[in-house]
Amino acid sequence: MPYIANLENGRGNPTLSAVSNLAAALGATLIVELAEGDRPVVEVPAALPDSLLQFSRSARFSTEAARMAEAAKSPETSMRERLLHAMAGLGSLATRPLAEPDWHRILDAAVLTTRA
Numbered sequence: 001m002p003y004i005a006n007l008e009n010g011r012g013n014p015t016l017s018a019v020s021n022l023a024a025a026l027g028a029t030l031i032v033e034l035a036e037g038d039r040p041v042v043e044v045p046a047a048l049p050d051s052l053l054q055f056s057r058s059a060r061f062s063t064e065a066a067r068m069a070e071a072a073k074s075p076e077t078s079m080r081e082r083l084l085h086a087m088a089g090l091g092s093l094a095t096r097p098l099a100e101p102d103w104h105r106i107l108d109a110a111v112l113t114t115r116a
Contacts, residue, residue: 051100052091056080060104066079091106
């Protein structure tokens with residue numbers, strides 16, 4: 001297969017379609033993901049609940065997100081995004097709209113799972 005040999009030797013510029021077909025022939029699936037630097041972009045729900053957005057502006061949320069970022073040695077902005085995403089995911093299990101006390105409990109769970 002000269003086409004594959006050319007790719008292996010660094011010649012040619014395959015399209016995503018061609019690479020996808022090669023992956024399929026090998027029993028795999030090609031997934032293309034945009035990233036910042038070497039970190040994949042975290043998918044965030046399209047719309048976070050208003051009550052969670054409001055809670056994310058609280059001093060407690062900011063303090064805990066900063067502590068978690070420091071412990072994980074990651075940027076605070078990144079940790080805030082990850083934390084909001086995780087909290088929204090847990091909140092999506094609820095059968096009713098969540099209020100501030102609910103978000104405090106979910107944040108408590110996140111804090112407890114990240115402390116050593």
